[in-house]
Amino acid sequence: MRASANREPAGVEIAGVNLSYGATHVLKDVDLTIEPGEFFAFLGPSGCGKTTLLRLIAGFAQAQTGTVRIAGEDVSALPPWRRDVGMVFQSYALWPHMTVARNVAFGLEERRLPRSEIGPRVAAALDLVGLGDLADRRPSQLSGGQQQRVALARTIVVEPKLLLLDEPLSNLDAKMRVQVRRELRDLQQRLGLTTIFVTHDQEEANTICDRIAVMNDGAIQQVGAPMDLYENPANLFVAGFLGAANILEGEVTLEDGHPVFRSGATIRIPLAADEPARHRARLMIRPQHCELAAGAAAAGAAGRIAHREFLGAAMRYGVAVGQSEILVERPFDSGQGLLEVGAPVSLAAQPGRARVFPG
Amino acid sequence: MSAVAAPLAPARRPATPLGEWLLAAGVLAFLALFLVAPVAIVVVVAFLDPRSGAPTLVNFADFARNELFLRSLWNSLWVSAMTVVLASLFALPLAAITARFHFRGAALIRTLGVVPLIMPPFAGAVAMQLLFGRNGSINLLLGDWFDVNIPFMEGLNGVILLQAIHYFPFILLNVSASLANIDRSMEESAQNLGASGLRLFRRIVFPLAMPGYVAGASLVFIKVFDDLATPLLLNVKEMLAPQAYLRITSIGLADPMGYVISVILIAVSVGSMWIAALATRGRDYATVQRGGGGLARREMRPRDKLLAYAVVLLILALTLAPHVGLILLSLATVWSFAPLPDGYTLAHYGRVFAETPQYVWNTLLYATLAGVLAVAVGSAIAWLVQRTRIPGRAGLDYLAMGALAAPGVVIGIGYLRTFYGVTLPTGQPLATFWFMIVIALAVRRLPYALRACTAGLQQVSPQLEEAAENLGATRPRTVRRILLPLMAGGMLAGFVTAFATASVELSATMMLVQNASDAPLAYGLYVYMQSPAGRGPGAALGMIAVAIVGLCAFLSHRLFETGQGPEMR
Numbered sequence: 011m012r013a014s015a016n017r018e019p020a021g022v023e024i025a026g027v028n029l030s031y032g033a034t035h036v037l038k039d040v041d042l043t044i045e046p047g048e049f050f051a052f053l054g055p056s057g058c059g060k061t062t063l064l065r066l067i068a069g070f071a072q073a074q075t076g077t078v079r080i081a082g083e084d085v086s087a088l089p090p091w092r093r094d095v096g097m098v099f100q101s102y103a104l105w106p107h108m109t110v111a112r113n114v115a116f117g118l119e120e121r122r123l124p125r126s127e128i129g130p131r132v133a134a135a136l137d138l139v140g141l142g143d144l145a146d147r148r149p150s151q152l153s154g155g156q157q158q159r160v161a162l163a164r165t166i167v168v169e170p171k172l173l174l175l176d177e178p179l180s181n182l183d184a185k186m187r188v189q190v191r192r193e194l195r196d197l198q199q200r201l202g203l204t205t206i207f208v209t210h211d212q213e214e215a216n217t218i219c220d221r222i223a224v225m226n227d228g229a230i231q232q233v234g235a236p237m238d239l240y241e242n243p244a245n246l247f248v249a250g251f252l253g254a255a256n257i258l259e260g261e262v263t264l265e266d267g268h269p270v271f272r273s274g275a276t277i278r279i280p281l282a283a284d285e286p287a288r289h290r291a292r293l294m295i296r297p298q299h300c301e302l303a304a305g306a307a308a309a310g311a312a313g314r315i316a317h318r319e320f321l322g323a324a325m326r327y328g329v330a331v332g333q334s335e336i337l338v339e340r341p342f343d344s345g346q347g348l349l350e351v352g353a354p355v356s357l358a359a360q361p362g363r364a365r366v367f368p369g
Numbered sequence: 370m371s372a373v374a375a376p377l378a379p380a381r382r383p384a385t386p387l388g389e390w391l392l393a394a395g396v397l398a399f400l401a402l403f404l405v406a407p408v409a410i411v412v413v414v415a416f417l418d419p420r421s422g423a424p425t426l427v428n429f430a431d432f433a434r435n436e437l438f439l440r441s442l443w444n445s446l447w448v449s450a451m452t453v454v455l456a457s458l459f460a461l462p463l464a465a466i467t468a469r470f471h472f473r474g475a476a477l478i479r480t481l482g483v484v485p486l487i488m489p490p491f492a493g494a495v496a497m498q499l500l501f502g503r504n505g506s507i508n509l510l511l512g513d514w515f516d517v518n519i520p521f522m523e524g525l526n527g528v529i530l531l532q533a534i535h536y537f538p539f540i541l542l543n544v545s546a547s548l549a550n551i552d553r554s555m556e557e558s559a560q561n562l563g564a565s566g567l568r569l570f571r572r573i574v575f576p577l578a579m580p581g582y583v584a585g586a587s588l589v590f591i592k593v594f595d596d597l598a599t600p601l602l603l604n605v606k607e608m609l610a611p612q613a614y615l616r617i618t619s620i621g622l623a624d625p626m627g628y629v630i631s632v633i634l635i636a637v638s639v640g641s642m643w644i645a646a647l648a649t650r651g652r653d654y655a656t657v658q659r660g661g662g663g664l665a666r667r668e669m670r671p672r673d674k675l676l677a678y679a680v681v682l683l684i685l686a687l688t689l690a691p692h693v694g695l696i697l698l699s700l701a702t703v704w705s706f707a708p709l710p711d712g713y714t715l716a717h718y719g720r721v722f723a724e725t726p727q728y729v730w731n732t733l734l735y736a737t738l739a740g741v742l743a744v745a746v747g748s749a750i751a752w753l754v755q756r757t758r759i760p761g762r763a764g765l766d767y768l769a770m771g772a773l774a775a776p777g778v779v780i781g782i783g784y785l786r787t788f789y790g791v792t793l794p795t796g797q798p799l800a801t802f803w804f805m806i807v808i809a810l811a812v813r814r815l816p817y818a819l820r821a822c823t824a825g826l827q828q829v830s831p832q833l834e835e836a837a838e839n840l841g842a843t844r845p846r847t848v849r850r851i852l853l854p855l856m857a858g859g860m861l862a863g864f865v866t867a868f869a870t871a872s873v874e875l876s877a878t879m880m881l882v883q884n885a886s887d888a889p890l891a892y893g894l895y896v897y898m899q900s901p902a903g904r905g906p907g908a909a910l911g912m913i914a915v916a917i918v919g920l921c922a923f924l925s926h927r928l929f930e931t932g933q934g935p936e937m938r
Contacts, residue, residue: 070835090838103836107854116850117840161836168840 019046019204020081020171022067027076029062036062037073038228044206044221046081049198051207051215054225055251060208061100063225064174067206068097081171091120096170100177102161104149110136110160111145117168135167136160138197155186162194166201173198173205179214191218212252216240224248246367249294256295256336262288262366271366274332276311279359281366290369297326297339299363303356304349310356315349329357386844389757393765396749400768403812407783408775412635414786415628428625438612438626442633445609448528448600449593453540453586455533459684460540460585466677468548470669474681482538482545485688487919489873489891490535491598492911493691495898497531498522498603499704500694506708527603532593534687539592540585547581548574583648587641594637595776598875598891602898609634610778614879617782622789631779638774692915699908717905721913725906727886728893729913731803732872735889739810740818740868744860746811747818751826752852756834766819773816780809781880801883809877814867821866825859826852862925869921873914890914 022044029037037059044050052060065071067078069090077086085093104113111132118128136142139159149157158178165173178194179187195218198205209215215222216236224231224239224247232244236252243249246257260273262285269285271293272278279293306312313331320326324339327349336357340346349355418425432438467475500506501521508518521530551574559573597610606615613630620626669677699717701710721728750769753762775783788800799805829852837847875891882888885896890910897907 068839091841091843097839099832099836101830101832103830103832105833105851120841120846
């Protein structure tokens, strides 16, 4: 089954979308372009509008302004059943009164396909997700992972222009989640289907998506490839949402022509040469980009180990420096030895790793 | 894969589809025409001067000056209150025994909770006279053995006994549900903090069980206060509902007293419901705690066990008495001044089917149509409330539930007054057309059907419908292929409940039946029971009613037990 054999992948353009439920402004000036064949994620905390944006594309939500184009066609006024986009619901939404095969056949029946064609296509779709032998079961007789695959088969069997996945992994246990997300990625690659994936889990988005739109409070914060977002977050929200981050408040001053970030009496971090001076600034640095040395040293900021957490591959230290606490991660087997709680340490930033945002 | 999906043409989409508006308008029109207007007209007429048509309170003054009416009002209040007392005497020991002790007879008590409900109280009225009346079996035996005669069935006593036997399950079920919701940890934490015995009961168990008791008791009070058929069959006329019926049927539609009595019936209904709502408001304790499972159960000492069985068996005997009496009466050749009938025959059943088969067929027809109508309107309201954003949709729900506060007598009088002037093409007044009985039954059963449909729809996640729309099914197709099959169980349960209760309704029916050929079974039973020679066939009709309702109770029990429609496993 290759959807791409007879259909070019479709792109999505969202322009100027505003959506409110009563006084609640759920989507604010959303502009977004999703390339054909892309595996794209809407990532954000709950209530950020990511599911509403997905439902807007599927036709289950109505925007007050703006347009949604799929494969160049304006679908804003089309009801859900005419949009030809496949959606996998968070709850899977399998119909309990139908067998697995009847569930999968539903979309083809609604498209008035001849019976002779429906059977083989249903079988092929079920084989594709590895459930060929469960066609006559009821959804209630399946495990969570199997239900999820039925929902997927039911959606891709109609060869939609677009595949929408609403938190498809959230009802699976941790082990299944890793396995299924890999399978999703494989399937998407094989079908060449433009796919949008909604999640609040940055690890899920990072591991399977080509690009991510990070959303917060109804607005898109940044769009980019996972590594790009991690390395060059556009703002503090993106920095904090993708991975652990230390955020420090302070100012950027020029010392002998070189910009330096200062926070409190002890923290002093040299910055890249093109950083402008700011009276108020916030600095972001990831825990693994901080260096720790036992004892007081002249070069770094003096602190004290406040607590430590063993993470397996790494040891995470909370270091009290003046009024702030800074997280530092060191590989567990780095050979540097462990630091005890209460031990005096000195702290430094790896050069070029810190990011500065206006305060 | 070969074929591409069918080409999809663009279409405009309005915010709220026209179909939803039309459905809401249809439902509103139905409720306005057949519930609001008749009741409103009854209330308005009660406040109008019958000669001049001017607004006045003179009708109420007339009512207050009439000794018969005041006695009827007092009798109705007395009978309702004493029924609550007697029903509580039956129900509370049973509830306490099952909640508090390990008791083998618990299953028996649960059965007790259903048995009386499958027979309308009026059906057993005459049979109870023959068992408990002055010359009934029990008093004949008592007279022989002890030379005493207990006036179980004299005047109002008979109504109280019959109603209490019929309605005590409402209190039993509500109190049992409340007790079952009390977690044993609540009692134990009170004991842990030093409470025990009476203080424990007064401060923990009683307040937690109280809302259930008040809800059950007020329901019993309303039902008895509004009931027309039971007093009439026992030939007790000095109560409010019978007085309203007699005024309208003997003096005429223009007589204001029927309307004044209707207003009083409505006021008492609304007042009792209001008290019940106050008692239960903010006391939905079931949601506060997890689990439930009831109080700690204790073992009974042998002496207590004996006493418990004696109480349970006595109440069981009383509960079954109308059924036993009705069976005997339906099979008796002659039964008079004797503990048991002189001989047995099936002739009464034969006479019913030979002479008046229309009673049975009319009942099946009316109850079926009323059930279908109630479920159709009920599911439409449930759907509008849960699946659309039409403004004021919740009001439809409240309006439909308002039928609970409209006594059958009031609905009957309202229909007569509202639709008598409307004539069919045949020249017959609309109010006397048989289909109006169906509509009246449907309106009265609508609250039950609505709740069942609402529960059925709530089980269907909206995502199941969205998934269908997403795969190309239009809204009508989604309703047909997804929604209807999934809520069929709830709709069927609603239908069965509506059908069963509609098939033995008599209050509104009594007002609306104009000739015997249009009458349903319950009315036929009333007609037969008017003469001693008709008692046998009347009882046979009653047994047929018991069979119909019993079968429905069994079916709905099965439906609710599995909780789902036939297609679900």
